[in-house]
Amino acid sequence: MRRAASVLAIAVAGMFLSTALAQNSEPAGGAAGTLAKWRQGVWLLQDGSFAIYTDSHYFVLFAEGGDGGNANIYCGASQIRFHDKGMARKQILRVRKVPSGELSVFKDNVLNESHGERLLEIDPSQFSPGSCNIKDGIIYDSITEMGDDYILLTSCNGDREKIFSNGMAVYLPAGGGESYQYRIEEFRK
Secondary structure (H helix, E strand, C coil): CHHHHHHHHHHHHHHHHHHHCCCCCCCCCHHHHHHHHHHCEEEEECCCCEEEECCCEEEEEEEECCCHHHCEEEEEEEEEEEECCEEEEEEEEEEEECCCCCEEEEECCCECCCCCECCCCCCHHHCCCCCEEEECCEEEEEEEEECCCEEEEECHHHCEEEEECCCEEEEECCCCCCEEEEEEECCCC
């Protein structure tokens, strides 16, 4: 468990450093710009987890169950791209510990030859309203509906997410129910 705590601490520090160094460029216009504007910031989820969205990255921090073999820990970092047809994301780091399970770590090194980040290249043809596609490890969440104050994304397995202009979002699993998220901090431009 000591190893899990150390890995978790390093992951959290890296996420917050990345967020502090995040790009502060103005996103594109249209649906991509609206989605980026409404999505960016620090979000507090109903279960107490945190999600952090920047212009080009997405981080998740989740832990429950206490110490020892019962701990349930998930930390993830993904590259994201906002597009007029939706949001594409690819996980590049994952630290996962399920109750009574072993710690697992996944990392895709995106450092390029110029000591910068190898940017996420997407295929816009993979966006399809009402569905989610996965190609080459990239998840394509498609815009299904867009109103003046909300965007409805369709994710994998029939799940959907409705993101509102007022800093609230609701995750709608295909099996029923809902889980709310609240933006508790916006990034200043």
